[in-house]
Amino acid sequence: MNKIPPIDLGQQYKLIAQEIGVAVEQVLASGYYIGGSEVARFEEAFGEYIGVSDCISCNSGTDALFLALRALDIGPGDEVIVPVFTFIATAEVVSSVGATPVFVDIDENTFNLDVNKLESAITSKTKAIIPVHLFGQSVNMTRVMETARTHQLSVIEDCAQATGATWNGEKIGRIGDIGCFSFFPTKNLGACGDGGAITTDNTAIAAKIRMIKDHGQSSKYNSEVVGVNSRLDALQAAILNVKLRYLDQWNEQRSRIAQRYHQFLGAVPGLIVPTEATPGQSVWNQYTVRVLQRATDLIFDRNVVRAQLAERGITTMVYYPVPLHLQPVYEDLGYQPGQFPVAEQLSQEVLSLPMFPELSTEQQDSVIYAIKDFLSQ
Template sequence: MNQIPPVNLARQHQLIREETEAAVLEVLSSGRYIGGAVVSEFERQFASYVSVSECVACNSGTDALYLALRALNIGQGDEVITTSFSFFATAEVITRTGATPVFVDIDPQTFNIDVDRIESVITSKTKAIIPVHLFGQPTDMNAVMAIARSYNLFVIEDCAQATGARWQGKPVGSIGHIGCFSFFPTKNLGACGDGGAITTNDRAIAASIRTLKEHGMSDRYRHDAIGLNSRLDTIQAAILQVKLRYLDRWNQQRTEIAAIYDRLLSLLPGIELPQTLANSKHVWNQYTIRIKDKEEDSQPYRDIVRVKLQQMGIISMVYYPIPLHLQPVYKDLGYQTGQLPTVEQAAREVLSLPMFPDLSFEEQQQVVYSLKDCLN
């Protein structure tokens, strides 16, 4: 029986190998490895894809979030509201600016921030909201933007897992004041290394980010701010230009794979399938089910199932076993176990099955049959 990984990047590369290698060789032959026309052209193309006027490429999705916060002058004494169910970078960047993350529970169906709970944690120190479009599904951006307008707050969309997703027809990254994207290799639009981008319709914000990502340098050797070195290198930009042409096709394949999973898994007891909001276009960076806990077990039943799956050649993933509000580094914030119960339950139950555009029907059958055997 073949092992099925959570993602197969080598298989994807074989499909676009000639185009990708030609693009890389062209960069190598040019001798221009940092910046230049290739990076500028990718920024233009990605801005067009997201339907915004400005795109600034950078080193990673983490840097994109950090640069966004810095460009909005968020720092010491400020608070930023976000979900507790996300990759650590979402909160880490808030702390790096000197601000304090304020964590909110999640919607049990979408795993995204529970928009009905945001207002209850707004204070005079609140400056921004960071909704995360987790696993490829957009947050309810109508609700988020309405709250932001009422309280004069900035909205930074964390689009790391959702490139190509849409909320009511609008691309994620074009709805809030700033959108932040990751091009980590496993993302829907992935580089062959790290990479990220910031999108906005605000020219002044984009100009500030361009300065900050180049050591705070507004002109050669003139530094107006303490910035950082966060450039997208030219080879990655060239690869991303190639992959961007395929992104909508790959996202459609992910959607079709998710529909097949839904059909094959619908009758299995003890699991809950992912839900999609009617107003959203989900792009399925992950296909994440719930393995319902057994009350008598102190260990999550999900973990037992995951080990059994691995023994059968199915490599699944857990995103994320420790919620952000319970991370050791944030114990001084005073959050207690049980304070955000929906997040904590999800952390015990979620399991992401193999998901990539070239996953075959036969491989999906193998995943489902193996899961059925584990649950039995």
């Protein structure tokens, strides 16, 4: 039985192994492993790709969010609005700067922040909104920006899962005040290790981020603020410089795979395929379906379906089984079960199918037939 993984980074590497090898050898031979021309080249190229004046590389997507909050002087006594259905990093960085995350429920069709519930979450302490472009799809940034400007709030886009996605023709990461990206290996643009970047058109914010990420130094050995050490190393930058050239091609391949999933799984009973919101264009970091629960029929259960697929060698993932308000770390915020019903329901239903640019038609057909065979009984 040929196993089908949720993502196969080895296949991608084989396609560009020679280019990666040359790039890595050049860095090793140069003797410049921190900073240098490869990092500068990547920052320039990625900033141009997103369409911003400034791109600042850093250690991870989590650090990108942390640095963005620090640059906006958000701290104790402040509140930041965060979707309740996302990876913990989005909220923990708010806590890390001493501010309080305020959770908002999600839209059941897109899995993204429900923009209709933004207004009710805003208080006199609110300083920023962090919309998360989950699973590769943009949040409704038109509505987010309208709300933010009305209440004079900053917008930090969490673009970790959506590099290359657009909203109304604009790349995400340049619509808000700051964009934050992750280059974790499983992302659409992934390094061979950790990495991240911040994008902005605000030169003052960019300068502040550059200072904070380098021990608060405005010049060597002259620290003006308490900073951190957050660097993208030259080896990862060199790898990303190679991969960036293929990103649009890979995203297009993901889109074609998503359309086939739509076509063949859209009418399967008990299954809801994801919706692509307009005028957005998703880059399908994940293809996440919902397995609707039915108390009278055990077959319609996410975990049962997942186990059945695993028996056929198909590995699926669950993003995310526990909404943020039910995480033990946030018990002290006082949220209660049932407070965010959409997120709580979807956390029991979501199932991410294999999705990567190199997924073959035969592999995808195996996934499709296995799901249809099981759920159409």
